[in-house]
Amino acid sequence: MLDFTKEFKEVKIIPAVFWYIFTLFIVIVIASIKGILTGDMDLLDNENLLSLISTTLFIIILLYKFRVNKDKLLLMIKDYLEKINIKEIFGVVTTQICLSMGISLLLIGIVYFLFPDILNKLLSESSVAEASSYGGLFIAMIITVICAPLMEELLFRAIIFKRISKKFNIYIGVIISSLIFGLLHIELAIIGAFIFGIACCILYLKYKNILIPMTVHFFNNLLAFLPQLDLNATTDTSPMTNNDAISSIMFGSILLLIGLSFFIRFIINNKKYLKSGFSPKLSQDNIYLN
Template sequence: MSNMLDSTKEFNEVKIYTAVFWYIFTMLIVTITAYIIGDVYLLNNSNLLSLISTTLFIFVLFYKFKVKRNKLSLLIKDYFTKINIKEIFGIVVTQLCLSMSLSLLLIGIIYFTSPNMLNKLLSQSSVDEVSTYSGLFISMLITVIGAPLMEELLFRAIIFKRISRKFNIYLGMILSSLIFGSLHIELAIIGAFLFGIACCILYIKYKNILIPMTVHFLNNFLSFFPQLDINSPVDSTPITSLDARISIISGSLLFLIGMYFFIKFIFKNKSYLKEGFSPRIDEKLNLKI
């Protein structure tokens, strides 16, 4: 794979503090604008606000990366040369298995420590804005398209790569995945951390951001799929002791299966972690994160 395009060299570097500044700035400017114009619908629709700010931030990143048609064309050609469909679907299934197992385990554990808090959390998570087809469409855009694009550019192409070059690839992988996981405040936060690790490995292996993006797209689409039926009744029945036990047992089995394939994936690709990111010529003298 060393004779193929290293797309990490094809675009401008973006420093972490620059990306974080624009990430916060775009969220603030969209929210402040909504307050100034007094759009009640926009202010009460967090998904729409998130979609607008995410889209704006993606355009800012494209500008900072200096994405041009010829470079993008090379990236896409390189993507189709390197992509491994079997590996991608294997990772997606593994990550969904891990996320589901961790959610089930946490449900069972929280129930036996604080059942009232668990039922409150579950009832709150069932209340969302996807009650209309327009709300469904907005939610799908942000979840399936916006989030994978923005998060892969920010967490893998910027944070992971910059920390890896400044220190080492293992620290970059762990820190970027910890930050990525911490922003996913649902019950599957640990699953998000493991997902971040897998995407980091894919990025360093193929050196093409479109490949972890593809995994992210598929993962989010399959996770979002159950929401497509907006007319399905929401089960608000409180969790029982039997439900909690079943959650722990099934979650444990799924976790063992998922971790087996996750660890197998890591060992299969550990040689790529030794390669790291080769420094750019303009960074050899001054590499700031």
């Protein structure tokens, strides 16, 4: 079986983080200079467009650092098409949706009973749409559905998870990389993001092909983004009540239990792949053999 966890050049964590910060810095500097010279600061104020440009540049740099070429990419795509398990992919996505929605609803209900005024203010502010035009919506969709899965899987799974696992062990690699991944998703579903990171690590180990967790990430983000597609949709900004909070806790608990049961079953069915870990890198002569 082809193993694409070892057929590309290793990329270290610190240089990868440096290039991420550097690309973001360069894009902001160029946008600032353009704004000063032209007197038009619209580009600098467009956070989504700046994020799209910097993320795209970072992905290109990572692909170069991994020494991705046409032959290896085509071979990896062929391997992906032979290995992909649609049922498992949608099972993981369903698990993540149940967990994220369950945790969010549960936390919203609990926070309401502790700090009702603060929660209603936060919910009111979050109801304001970030994208006010179809152009802005399209950019936001590209970032969320395409760029984020590409960049985050390369960074968190193919670099951070892999490097930490080799330095310590697989379990530490899974926990630390998924914890960082979760902490950088600061919305209420941060715990769901942590669990999602664990699932993607296992899929990367199981299939030895980063395109598999990228696909799961793509469908997860696509489903999460769908509610934003209607710019004309009205949002209910009425304050939450005690009954709303109780319903939120009840439905959140049910979804959380369903998601946890799916996740535990996923772990049990795939625990053997955690024991296998990463194989030593093949020599250049053996890259296309197996």
